[in-house]
Amino acid sequence: MNELLLNRGLETMETLSLIYYSPTKTTQKIVREIGQNMGFKLISENNIAENRTESMAKITNNCLTIIGMPVYAGRLPITAVETLKKVQSNQSPAVIVVVYGNRDYDDSLLELKEIASNCGFKIIAGAAFIGEHSYSTNEKPIAKNRPDKQDLEKCRDFAGMITEKMKDINSPSELNIPGNHPYKAHKQFPATAHPETDNDRCNQCGVCVDSCPTNAITIQETVITNGELCTLCCACVKYCPDEARTLDNSIVNTIRDNLFLNCSMRKEPKYFV
């Protein structure tokens, strides 16, 4: 039955499922743009960064899934992987997408391919797109405002490639995804490295609390950040309406300076179909 459905390709696919982790919403923008250009009437969305406690669904056979993840130090974010591993599929097709901040995506797309395959997905295509770097500031812009118009056009091109591929997804072509084993080691930051709040600007509106995917922020008399839980995703910095949150830590400042100096040349999305 499963074989049959797969053999018949796109016309049997009733739903498109978007599963992504996207604290600062660049991955969300890219995955949505790809998904919205594939002609599906039904699109379900699961932002792991928002629905972290929800138990992840079993993906049915008549569903195409796009899985999107940001790149953290050449890998996938650990907290997102923990949730993604709970998704189960019975060889339904999936497209994997990583989004990186114009440095490199290293082993992340290979890692995503292997995790998604272990969940039971049949990976039919992959891509690496570029999003504004989480550490980008107005003074030190890194891939500022990406994905931009050109990137979104490439999302639509990629959507077309997937649609073509779906016509013949049982052809025995193995996707050649770049990356190495063992994967790059995860980068550890000290618990003292986390965004801080300027209490003179802060109105305690709670946007930072709601935007944090790891529940690292609480408001007591002031805004308190738990450095053990903070993944430095910078969602609280980007979404603070009062610009009261900043990540001004010496380790991150050095990384930001290096990125600004060495990664300012525009990189373009890559597809693996």
Ligand SMILES: Cc1cc2nc3c(=O)[nH]c(=O)nc-3n(C[C@H](O)[C@H](O)[C@H](O)COP(=O)(O)O)c2cc1C
């Ligand atoms: C902890 C951390 C590590 C990162 N490591 C990389 C990296 O290795 N290479 C890169 O190009 N961008 C890196 N980035 C930038 C993100 O991949 C990029 O900003 C992405 O667009 C964020 O996705 P989101 O907007 O969906 O949260 C890193 C960001 C964070 C927060």
